[in-house]
Amino acid sequence: MDWKPNRADKKPIYKQIADYIEQGISSGIFPPDRLLPSERALANELQVNRSTVSAAYEWLESLGIVERKKGSGTRVSTDIWGISHKRIPNWGRYVEDGSFLPNLPLVQRIRTETQKNDLINLASGELTPSLFPAEQFKKIFAEQLFTGHLGYDHPQGNEVLRETIASHVREYKNIETSSSSILITSGAQQALYLIVQCLLKPGDAVAIEDPSYCFSLPVFQSAGLRTYFLPVDKHGMNPDDLLSLHKKHRIRMVFLNPEHHNPTGTVLSLERRKKVLELSAEFGIPIIEDDPYSLTTFDGRIHPPLKSMDDAGNILYISSLSKIAASGLRIGWVIGPPKVIQRLADAKQQVDFGHSIFPQWIANEFLASSHFHTHIAMLQKKLEQQRDVLISSLADQLGSQVDFFIPKGGIHLWCKLNRPMNEHHLLEEAMKRGVAFVPGSILGSKKGYVRFTFGREESRFIREGVSRFAEAFKSIQSVPK
Structure with missing residues (x-):
């Protein structure tokens, strides 16, 4: 066997082995009518631990590519080609191997959770619907x-x-x-x-x-x-x-x-x-x-x-x-x-x-149109009000336990947590209480920060959201990193 796993590759070795065997099955190196090499033999050949080969075979078995029987060894699945001799693609491998990387799992989780109607969204970087120029758009449709x-x-x-x-x-x-x-x-x-x-x-x-x-x-x-x-x-x-x-x-x-x-x-x-x-x-x-x-x-x-x-x-x-x-x-x-x-x-x-x-x-x-200037003036005023609500709520609920820079525009507030804390754990606790924010480590190399968005929710929900966040914060403030 000329092939060897690449130990410098970020892909786990057991998955490299599984991929090699799968490709060998497709190309005929490992025909359906023969047993695959034993775990011990393949481990010796590839100079890896037997448990690594076992994990590769388990992965292939979960995909329906091989069958494993105690005492009889591992062989290519007898039904791999199906009744019609058509094989189902290994979509999991295609998803993993694509060159365009997915969003971070935590980013995906936040986006999924913020779609829930009962969750206060202090995470998404967008405006609340009441700040959209909906009436101006209606006039455009009606008049133009x-x-x-x-x-x-x-x-x-x-x-x-x-x-x-x-x-x-x-x-x-x-x-x-x-x-x-x-x-x-x-x-x-x-x-x-x-x-x-x-x-x-x-x-x-x-x-x-x-x-x-x-x-x-x-x-x-x-x-x-x-x-x-x-x-x-x-x-x-x-x-x-x-x-x-x-x-x-x-x-x-x-x-x-x-x-x-x-x-x-x-x-x-x-x-x-x-x-x-x-x-x-x-x-x-x-x-x-x-x-x-x-x-x-x-x-x-x-x-x-x-x-x-x-x-x-x-x-x-x-x-x-x-x-x-x-x-x-x-x-x-x-x-x-x-x-x-x-x-x-x-x-x-x-x-x-x-x-x-x-x-x-x-x-x-x-x-x-003239609507644009009017809308921007309204937007500046409303966002400032919502920022002030967020600032006062943080001060009331958490006081010296947090520090933050007061922005003079935009829709975000960057908040430093003054106690050591696992911010991902904090997010989980906050979402259990019905509020979402963005952990700072998603946006930078420093730990101990969170980002609140004050543009996405109305003032009353911002207050309630900070209250829920404070509950989560206090519930785990003694939890080590």
Whole structure:
């Protein structure tokens, strides 16, 4: 037997052995009319423990591929091909072997639990339905007549909407651009995916903030990228850390969320923004600026995006309507050099043949109307109120047992637990009591933090949610890590 298991592979050895035997059955190396090697013989041949071979055979037996009989050995299942001589695929192995990695199990669990109606959701990064511009959308449907065509649209998205977005970012964010430099995407998430897939290759080094929403995304691992972390303090990430990382690892791309950062709520200082741009220009490092929250600033003051100060074309700017209007609308956009936008548009065409015309039409009418400014003013006021409810509730319920940075915009609050605690255990206890949050370790390398979202629930539910969280916290505060 020439084959040997690869001990450097992350896949368990018993599964490597099971895969080898399964492939051998398919290719005829192990024919159905003969016994498979005994556990002892195969263990000696492969230089592994007998228990490892036994685990491989048990795995194959659970899939119906082999039959095991005490005293008679292990043989290929007599019914492996079925009555019609057709074999059922091993879907479990296909699911495991796919190159696109699944979300972390805990992320999947939180998303499943937050679908329950009786659970208070302080986890999901979206707005509560009462903050959606539902009435404005109704007026658009009632007053405007859809006159667009129903075929495939421009690869970069509807041109009228792209012109409207160009005007929008010029008015609200002082970004000068044109429709040829804009790609409409299915939210910011698709924009990130397209950038990673089209502009980077396996082995490239990228820098992300720590903590960061990007920390939880498997898209970087699926693409085979090496990720390095930029610690975030109360003024955002430190450009000196980026310089240090680049000298060691030749950073190919940087992903930043400068305004009301998710999850910490911090704002990257103007001084640091300028330094990041200087480093980008000096070393030719592209910066991906993710800006979902700048229009939620509670005092109405919008800090200059990196893109508004970008004279060299080093910034790819991502934004969307998901966090300021309706997440289900799935309208996002990327602004960048035309050559890059055309490359991303080509990839998007391969994935979905372009964006649906109806949400683009609604988005255009909404952004171009007076309703938009009115909605943003309401949103800023309501989110500030909900933030204040969360802050006062935490102070009342937990006092000095927690610390937190008070954000001036966005929808998240980053909370430090002042007692050693297993935050996953805390989440389980909290969900038993009917409230969900995001453990900090999902979003960063540090333990002992949690993220609360104050945009997803009404004020009365935020108060009750914090009360339930406090009960869970106090119930396990003495439990060791």
